[in-house]
Amino acid sequence: MAGSKWLIYGANGYTGALVVEEALKRGHRPVIAGRSEKKIKPVAERTGLDFVIADTNDAASLKNALTGVDLVFNAAGPFIHTSDPVIRACLECGVHYTDITGEVPVFHNTFSHDKEAMQKGIVLMSGIGFDVIPTDCLAKYVAERVSRASELEIAFAGLTETSPGTTKTMIEMIPNGGLVRKNGELVRSQLGKGAKKIEFTAGTYSVMPIPWGDLETAYHTTGIPNITTYISYPGYIISIFNAGAPLAQKLLSVKAVQQFAKKFVDMFIHGPDAEKRSKGRSYIWVQARDIKGKEAHAWLEIPDTYRFTAVASVTAIEKILELRPKGALTPAMAFGADFVLGIEGVKRYDKLPGRHDKQ
Numbered sequence: 001m002a003g004s005k006w007l008i009y010g011a012n013g014y015t016g017a018l019v020v021e022e023a024l025k026r027g028h029r030p031v032i033a034g035r036s037e038k039k040i041k042p043v044a045e046r047t048g049l050d051f052v053i054a055d056t057n058d059a060a061s062l063k064n065a066l067t068g069v070d071l072v073f074n075a076a077g078p079f080i081h082t083s084d085p086v087i088r089a090c091l092e093c094g095v096h097y098t099d100i101t102g103e104v105p106v107f108h109n110t111f112s113h114d115k116e117a118m119q120k121g122i123v124l125m126s127g128i129g130f131d132v133i134p135t136d137c138l139a140k141y142v143a144e145r146v147s148r149a150s151e152l153e154i155a156f157a158g159l160t161e162t163s164p165g166t167t168k169t170m171i172e173m174i175p176n177g178g179l180v181r182k183n184g185e186l187v188r189s190q191l192g193k194g195a196k197k198i199e200f201t202a203g204t205y206s207v208m209p210i211p212w213g214d215l216e217t218a219y220h221t222t223g224i225p226n227i228t229t230y231i232s233y234p235g236y237i238i239s240i241f242n243a244g245a246p247l248a249q250k251l252l253s254v255k256a257v258q259q260f261a262k263k264f265v266d267m268f269i270h271g272p273d274a275e276k277r278s279k280g281r282s283y284i285w286v287q288a289r290d291i292k293g294k295e296a297h298a299w300l301e302i303p304d305t306y307r308f309t310a311v312a313s314v315t316a317i318e319k320i321l322e323l324r325p326k327g328a329l330t331p332a333m334a335f336g337a338d339f340v341l342g343i344e345g346v347k348r349y350d351k352l353p354g355r356h357d358k359q
């Protein structure tokens, strides 16, 4: 790892800036990059890091930015617009690729480049943040406790406030509706349908299915053919979703409405501040079951999702630069189910706390 050079693309964004901060704290000197000199230069001046400007619509500028670089961390989302061009540049230049997407089609695209990545001797690892390190690692842990599991459920709670980029990504995803994995295939479902209650380590929460990155990653990590991913919402929000999702989907399919919604985000959504990031906790539950009803489950508690993303991303980057895995991999495929336990503030439980089985 010593002497490795890596680059953060989208370093001026909310999450990119958190990753820059965490990298500096650990003694890294990443190159910072983005599409706007006006926004990137001040970050370079503040941190003393080298910078480079590259646009995802300009392959030559991306290739130029990757000269002499070992690994790219892409923080520029929605990733549906940025991931593929950066992956292609990485494949061309033989540079490891990572990002923090949660978008199912983006994971699908990343896995489609597996063979080329193997040939080039690089890793393509999407989802090295809150989505999907904790859920992917817990999915592997639980799946290994049920041989030939046929069904996997993954749920998380405690995401209270979203960043600008996360909100914009959700706005882009809503028109596509819900998604679950059935018999190995991704199948459309209605947002707001399939709500239930799940006991997390912090208590019981109402959850509803949403299209989460694990529909791709957990399938690759565990091979389980039926997967549903859930997010917690107050019960009344689920009712609103039930009634309003089809209309919201229609409205947000209109480009002008999307653009207006994104402008609103730029003006009013700033993401959790440092105090909220330091105090927040998130909760994860995973259950695997076989066709005879044999099941296993486990829980995780982790820090606030954005704090977790910054720390986990830099931890995963250090691990990639040390181990140099190859191909399109999930975090748990590359580093194992216990990888998440090495990230500050994470606890795994085999039983709910109070039943004295904390690890």
Ligand SMILES: NC(=O)c1ccc[n+]([C@@H]2O[C@H](COP(=O)([O-])OP(=O)(O)OC[C@H]3O[C@@H](n4cnc5c(N)ncnc54)[C@H](OP(=O)(O)O)[C@@H]3O)[C@@H](O)[C@H]2O)c1
Binding pocket: 009, 010, 011, 012, 013, 014, 015, 016, 034, 035, 036, 039, 055, 056, 075, 076, 077, 078, 079, 081, 082, 100, 101, 102, 127, 128, 129, 130, 131, 132, 163, 164, 165, 166, 167, 169, 271, 305, 306, 309
């Ligand atoms: N996996 C996870 O757990 C996790 C955690 C946090 C965030 N995220 C995801 O990370 C993404 C960023 O979130 P954020 O809140 O940090 O966003 P943000 O503050 O809005 O910043 C977005 C960054 O991406 C750049 N960008 C956006 N579209 C681009 C394009 N087409 N080409 C080049 N650069 C582009 C922006 O550049 P300009 O400033 O020049 O527009 C900016 O640097 C979102 O998709 C979010 O969902 C995931």
